[in-house]
Structures are given as structure tokens and as C-alpha cells.
Amino acid sequence: xxxxxxxxxxxxxxxxxxxxxxxxMCDEVAFRYGFQRVATPTFERxxxxxxxxxxxxxxxxxxxxxxxxxxxxxxxxxxxxVMRMIAEQKGQIPKPARYSYFGPCFRYEESKxxxxxxxxxxxxxxxGAPTSLTEAEVVAFACAIVEEAGLEGWQLNIGHVGILNxxxxxxxxEGDALGDAMRLLDKGDFAGLAAxxxxxxxxxxxxxxxxxNGGIETLASAREIITSMGVESEALDQLxxxxxxxxSLGANPPTLVVDLTVARGLDYYTGMVFExxxxxxxxxxxxxxxxxYKLFHLFGLDDxxxxxxxxxxxxxxxxxxxxxxxxxxxxEVVPGENSGASTLAVxxxxxxxxxxxxxxxxxxxxGQPVLLELRERNIGKSMAWANSTGAQFAMVVGPRDIExxxxxxxxxxxxxxxxxxxxxEAISQTISSM
Numbered sequence: 559x560x561x562x563x564x565x566x567x568x569x570x571x572x573x574x575x576x577x578x579x580x581x582x583m584c585d586e587v588a589f590r591y592g593f594q595r596v597a598t599p600t601f602e603r604x605x606x607x608x609x610x611x612x613x614x615x616x617x618x619x620x621x622x623x624x625x626x627x628x629x630x631x632x633x634x635x636x637x638x639x640v641m642r643m644i645a646e647q648k649g650q651i652p653k654p655a656r657y658s659y660f661g662p663c664f665r666y667e668e669s670k671x672x673x674x675x676x677x678x679x680x681x682x683x684x685x686g687a688p689t690s691l692t693e694a695e696v697v698a699f700a701c702a703i704v705e706e707a708g709l710e711g712w713q714l715n716i717g718h719v720g721i722l723n724x725x726x727x728x729x730x731x732e733g734d735a736l737g738d739a740m741r742l743l744d745k746g747d748f749a750g751l752a753a754x755x756x757x758x759x760x761x762x763x764x765x766x767x768x769x770x771n772g773g774i775e776t777l778a779s780a781r782e783i784i785t786s787m788g789v790e791s792e793a794l795d796q797l798x799x800x801x802x803x804x805x806s807l808g809a810n811p812p813t814l815v816v817d818l819t820v821a822r823g824l825d826y827y828t829g830m831v832f833e834x835x836x837x838x839x840x841x842x843x844x845x846x847x848x849x850x851y852k853l854f855h856l857f858g859l860d861d862x863x864x865x866x867x868x869x870x871x872x873x874x875x876x877x878x879x880x881x882x883x884x885x886x887x888x889x890e891v892v893p894g895e896n897s898g899a900s901t902l903a904v905x906x907x908x909x910x911x912x913x914x915x916x917x918x919x920x921x922x923x924x925g926q927p928v929l930l931e932l933r934e935r936n937i938g939k940s941m942a943w944a945n946s947t948g949a950q951f952a953m954v955v956g957p958r959d960i961e962x963x964x965x966x967x968x969x970x971x972x973x974x975x976x977x978x979x980x981x982x983e984a985i986s987q988t989i990s991s992m
């Protein structure tokens with residue numbers, strides 16, 4: 559009778575364990591990079607997102623009115639809410655601030671593999687330090703996450719919107735015409751650029767820029783093309799400085815592509831922009847994207863612009879990892895997902911359960927995960943239950959065990975057994991040594 563809503567998912571214990579492991583890993587990397595975790599409400603005022611992205615975005619949102627006739631929406635992303643949070647503090651935060659965040663977002667759009675109506679985003683923002691070093695820190699953080707997650711064969715695309723602004727501004731484009739040209743470049747639509755009235759020689763030069771393929775070494779060729787167009791671009795120098803900083807920070811993507819026509823398709827980006835791509839996801843292959851942008855002017859806090867950050871598609875990274883693990887035959891998708899203390903199933907058998915509870919409590923207090931059998935049934939069924947839970951060890955406590963003060967620990971994977979004193983400390987030590 560009741561089905562989950564389209565574009566949403568249920569997560570069973572195994573998948574939830576994987577997601578929690580990945581979230582913990584992201585937080586550990588964030589901690590090493592000096593980011594502090596923040597959180598914002600799941601729903602916000604609708605105008606927060608229409609001011610950022612225009613009124614047309616409403617068609618993609620889960621927007622609604624509350625009982626006081628206020629226009630609200632489930633959040634479609636997490637950057638704007640963090641900006642709003644800082645604006646409510648009137649920008650009175652330690653600068654530069656490094657914030658990380660994680661949570662569900664909602665968009666009403668086509669539901670398919672790799673694209674969901676409820677999805678999770680992990681991301682960060684650095685506020686109050688508009689430098690090339692800041693940009694390098696943000697990109698290095700993103701690279702560290704996907705590298706530590708074990709993602710293979712990913713590609714880092716880096717560009718700089720300022721370079722495009724310099725070129726297009728020199729062609730006399732501004733306002734909507736500039737924005738339209740940016741979007742056409744981002745899509746690689748050079749026929750559209752020519753149809754928009756841009757000089758054919760300029761279109762040819764822009765196409766030459768787009769065809770450059772490589773890392774930082776391509777900047778020399780890019781400089782020649784840009785200079786031939788009569789443009790001097792400080793943004794090109796900033797990008798070169800950023801790439802050198804990124805290398806010094808130890809970021810080593812499998813493939814680095816300097817793409818000077820990537821514009822992220824969003825008007826608020828002003829500086830370095832980047833994307834991380836994975837082939838296994840096809841058309842939904844972008845798993846992370848971000849860059850330097852200006853949004854605080856919407857709140858009257860121009861002095862905090864520009865900021866730099868990224869949004870990581872938490873679900874897409876996991877999906878790509880699952881595909882790669884399946885191809886390689888790995889049982890573990892996220893490194894460390896099965897790490898931690900091994901779980902012990904405790905099975906009272908023909909004894910008063912009160913004789914076991916203090917032992918169970920002592921084990922848990924000492925950090926040992928314990929699953930207590932709650933039903934009275936024969937040993938065979940109880941052991942089958944223990945196996946089905948994913949517990950690594952089982953311990954049956956019967957009358958003779960109570961009398962002797964000795965118990966037997968059984969490793970469920972291969973049936974190996976070990977005897978020990980029936981105390982929380984001895985049992986935990988035995989499990990650790992098996």
C-alpha cells in the first residue's frame with residue numbers, strides 16, 4: 559500500500575555502515591585541513607535561493623507555504639544556507655573561517671541512477687581570505703577526500719572564470735550577453751557563440767583555448783593565444799600560482815586537466831573553478847565541483863567576497879566506489895568500513911538472564927560491542943541468528959559456564975574457539991587476540 563517517494567532511497571544496515579564510514583572519513587580529512595563542522599536547517603526561506611540563482615530555480619525545488627503564508631523550501635544545496643548563517647551574525651566571525659558541512663538536500667528533477675531527489679552533500683567554505691593559496695587549499699581538500707576514499711582514475715578539471723571575463727570583456731560583452739557566452743563556452747557550443755555575433759576569429763581562438771589538453775604546462779600556450787587576442791590577464795597568473803601551490807600541497811590527481819573554458823554554468827563564480835569527474839558514472843560523472851565566488855553582496859557584506867568552497871556529491875562518490883569495487887572484486891567499498899571493535903553475540907542458555915546482564919554491561923562499558931540474544935531458543939537457532947547479524951564472535955553462557963567461571967569464545971568466520979575467564983576484561987582481551 560505504501561511506497562517510498564520517487565527519487566528517495568532506503569539504506570539497510572550494510573549500506574548505512576558504508577555511508578557512516580565515508581562520512582567519518584570526510585570529517586577526519588576536514589579535521590586535518592583545519593575545517594570546523596557547522597549545520598543549517600533542512601528548510602529555508604525560498605528567497606534565499608531565488609536571490610542566488612533566479613526565480614526559475616523554483617521549478618526545481620520542493621517549495622511550499624507554511625501556515626503563516628511564508629514561502630519556504632527544502633534546501634537544494636548547502637552553500638547559500640551557510641552564507642545566510644554568517645550574514646545573520648553580520649559577518650562577525652574569525653577570519654579566515656574554514657567551515658565544513660554535511661546533510662541531505664532536495665531537488666525536484668528527473669530521478670535516475672546517480673541523480674536523486676533527496677541526496678547528500680559534503681562540502682566546505684573558506685571565508686575571508688581571497689587568495690590563490692586559499693583556492694589551492696580548497697582543491698587539495700577535495701582531492702584528499704576522493705583519494706582517501708579509494709576512488710580510482712578520477713580527473714581534476716581546473717579553470718578560472720576571471721580569464722574568460724577578461725577575454726569576453728575585451729570583446730565588449732557585458733551583463734546578460736556575458737553570462738550567455740559563459741554558458742555556451744561551458745557547454746563547448748562554439749556554433750552557438752558564432753551565432754551570438756562574436757567575431758569568428760575570437761571564436762576560433764576560444765576554441766583553441768578549449769582544445770588545450772594537459773596540466774600546468776598548457777598555460778604557456780594559453781598565454782600566447784590570449785595575448786594574440788590583445789588581452790592581458792592577471793587571472794592567468796593567479797591560476798598558475800594556484801596550480802603551483804596545489805602541487806606543493808601534495809595534491810596528485812590521476813589526471814589533471816587545465817580547462818580554461820570550464821565556467822561551472824553559474825553566474826556567481828568569479829575566480830578559480832574546478833570539477834572532479836569519474837568515468838564510471840557516465841553523464842552523471844561529476845562527483846565534486848566548486849571554486850571562488852561572490853555571494854555575500856546579496857547580504858550587504860561585500861567585504862567578505864570572494865569566498866571559495868566546493869560541494870561533493872556524497873552519493874555519487876559512493877556509487878562510483880561501489881562500481882569500482884565490483885569490477886575489482888573487492889569486498890570493502892570504503893576503506894575502513896569494517897574496521898573497529900568486533901561485535902560479540904552473547905547467548906544466555908538455560909540460565910537466569912540476570913546472571914549475564916552485569917557481564918554484558920561491563921563489556922559494553924569497556925568498549926566491546928555486544929549483541930544480546932533476546933529470545934529463548936535452542937543453540938542452533940541462536941547461532942544462526944548470531945551469524946545473520948554480522949557479529950564476528952559468539953559466546954554461549956550456560957549453567958556450567960556460570961559454575962566454572964570460564965566461557966568459550968567462538969569466531970564465526972571459521973569456527974575457531976578460545977577459552978577464558980568469564981570477566982569483561984578477559985573476554986575483550988581474548989577477542990582482540992583471536
